[in-house]
Amino acid sequence: LAKTTQPISMDSYEGQEVNITCSHNNIATNDYITWYQQFPSQGPRFIIQGYKTKVTNEVASLFIPADRKSSTLSLPRVSLSDTAVYYCLVGTDYKLSFGAGTTVTVRA
């Protein structure tokens, strides 16, 4: 699985947009980019996945540049309930490697 690098933590305020960038320089041609969200004392939850360009769903948007060596998860107008750890994963194997993730703290 391709190694990923993302910030350890980010702080934001309610109503702001949060953008988390993940680097994956050695991404393979067949690899997908997947993001998970984990609240304290719960299992991770799949948020969004993409291969190239932009993907949007009801929760977030995922921006992937042409070279695919990085990706940015965008959370629009966050609320206190978006405080969680966000993981960026790259690969196609069904075995996932989560890494440390980015702890996003949303303040009132």
Added chain:
Amino acid sequence: EADIYQTPRYLVIGTGKKITLECSQTMGHDKMYWYQQDPGMELHLIHYSYGVNSTEKGDLSSESTVSRIRTEHFPLTLESARPSHTSQYLCASSGTGQTYNEQFFGPGTRLTVL
């Protein structure tokens, strides 16, 4: 409703006891996984199964064992619990043909070994 279940949610047990953590899913998924996660730390894959009678060790060495006799059931057993086994254990499943890398997680079992 299709879901993934883990029991018990919390378990406090003494050293040397044998324990089994249960995991069941009703989604018909062929692949199932066990992860271990200490508070505030990374998730580590400790076991996985790609189908009935198939089990493999994950990236993190674990003294636990698993079995997969039925598609929907993937129990994890510790023959002799020790304080070092204190952790949260998360079970997950995924199905062939669905979105790549999309796993569905159970609520977890928080194990404390005294």
